[in-house]
Amino acid sequence: MPHKVDISCPSCGGHAVFEFAEVVKITLKKDVQFFEQSELFDYYMFKDSCGHKRHGAVYYANLHGGSTSAISDLPEGYQSENWKHSKYLIRSHGTDLGAFCCAHCQARERYILQWPDDAYYSINYKGETLWAFNRESSIDLRDYIASKLRKTENYKWANFLLHVPAVFKKQNARDKVVKQINRLLTR
Numbered sequence: 001m002p003h004k005v006d007i008s009c010p011s012c013g014g015h016a017v018f019e020f021a022e023v024v025k026i027t028l029k030k031d032v033q034f035f036e037q038s039e040l041f042d043y044y045m046f047k048d049s050c051g052h053k054r055h056g057a058v059y060y061a062n063l064h065g066g067s068t069s070a071i072s073d074l075p076e077g078y079q080s081e082n083w084k085h086s087k088y089l090i091r092s093h094g095t096d097l098g099a100f101c102c103a104h105c106q107a108r109e110r111y112i113l114q115w116p117d118d119a120y121y122s123i124n125y126k127g128e129t130l131w132a133f134n135r136e137s138s139i140d141l142r143d144y145i146a147s148k149l150r151k152t153e154n155y156k157w158a159n160f161l162l163h164v165p166a167v168f169k170k171q172n173a174r175d176k177v178v179k180q181i182n183r184l185l186t187r
């Protein structure tokens with residue numbers, strides 16, 4: 001799953017961008033207080049894959065212009081870069097924490113992703129939902145569905161296209177599905 005996905009804004013329903021939060025393990029207990037009190041970070045207690053409890057410092061780049069440059073004056077042993085490379089760690093704890101920002105209503109908030117329910121590029125056909133992560137993967141999806149040969153390897157989002165449910169790939173679905181995706185892409 002990409003680090004950023006396009007979602008329907010939880011406030012106004014418009015197009016918003018969600019970005020997963022980054023979590024860095026707090027190794028020394030004496031540092032917990034710093035992260036608890038910091039306005040930039042949220043402190044969380046996580047369980048790792050073995051069930052051990054871990055202290056985590058969560059940072060939402062999406063609330064700070066998409067970068068870690070807002071981070072400074074960290075306790076010894078931490079660098080702002082730590083929060084750049086912690087991708088997906090938080091997901092392995094079953095918590096889809098992050099933040100969204102919306103260009104329509106200007107909302108910029110912490111948010112727990114409900115995927116694929118929140119997907120902005122999402123269509124329904126015969127009781128099934130077809131979604132894409134973002135505009136680029138939607139375009140690949142449309143072109144793939146529209147194509148006669150359906151060669152996933154011709155697309156950047158090949159791995160994603162491999163999981164398109166069969167109902168959308170039927171010949172009689174082609175025109176209807178392509179039309180719906182085009183409508184999403186032009187709204």
Ligand SMILES: [Zn+2]
Binds near residue numbers: 010012102106107
């Ligand atoms: Zn909005």
